Amino acid sequence: xxxxxxxxxxxxxxxxxxxxxxxxxxxxxxxxxxxxxxxxxxxxxxxxxxxxxxxxxxxxxxxxxxxxxxxxxxxxxxxxxxxxxxxxxxxxxxxxxxxxxxxxxxxxxxxxxxxxxxxxxxxxxxxxxxxxxxxxxxxxxxxxxxxxxxxxxxxxxx
Numbered sequence: 001x002x003x004x005x006x007x008x009x010x011x012x013x014x015x016x017x018x019x020x021x022x023x024x025x026x027x028x029x030x031x032x033x034x035x036x037x038x039x040x041x042x043x044x045x046x047x048x049x050x051x052x053x054x055x056x057x058x059x060x061x062x063x064x065x066x067x068x069x070x071x072x073x074x075x076x077x078x079x080x081x082x083x084x085x086x087x088x089x090x091x092x093x094x095x096x097x098x099x100x101x102x103x104x105x106x107x108x109x110x111x112x113x114x115x116x117x118x119x120x121x122x123x124x125x126x127x128x129x130x131x132x133x134x135x136x137x138x139x140x141x142x143x144x145x146x147x148x149x150x151x152x153x154x155x156x157x158x
Contacts, residue, residue: 037131037132037135040135040136040139041135041138041139043139044096044135044138044139044142047139047142047143047146048092048093048096048142050146051088051089051092051142051145051146051149052089054146054149054150054153055085055086055088055089055149055153058153058157059082059085061157062082062085062153062156062157063082063156063157064081064082065079065080065081065082066079066080066081066082066084066085066152066153066155066156067079067152067155067156068080068084068152070151074151076155082156085149085152085153088145088148088149088152089145089149091145092141092142092145092146092149095138095141095142095145096138096141096142099134099137099138099141100138102134103131103134103135103138108127108130108131108134109123109124109126109127109130110123110127
């Protein structure tokens with residue numbers, strides 16, 4: 001069966017799926033970066049998935065009160081409801097999304113320092129350096145939140 005444009009109707013779900021996959025790649029995997037930064041982006045996405053799975057799988061077995069704050073020695077010094085564990089995931093996911101959007105934006109390539117004649121002119125070298133920094137920052141933020149969540153769950157479960 002043909003549609004008005006002449007293409008197959010049965011191929012439309014595949015086209016939509018491919019468009020969705022491409023949009024996800026644009027957010028998660030930065031364009032025009034070296035292989036190691038792509039690997040770092042994949043590792044970051046896997047850490048986010050692991051964070052979600054660890055919380056989801058351990059939530060039912062956690063006590064009603066869990067540690068919510070630690071002192072300088074790493075000892076729990078404040079406790080709260082176990083639902084607070086989700087706030088770690090929400091903050092981590094928000095940081096991940098915001099940094100992913102910044103990585104994809106063209107704003108980071110603009111020059112806003114120095115020579116007034118070049119104000120807002122695209123600067124590839126600084127833009128690429130900023131993109132690399134944001135990729136590393138995104139990975140370390142995900143790692144830190146994952147470590148905090150695992151530590152909290154481990155202490156809560158005793």
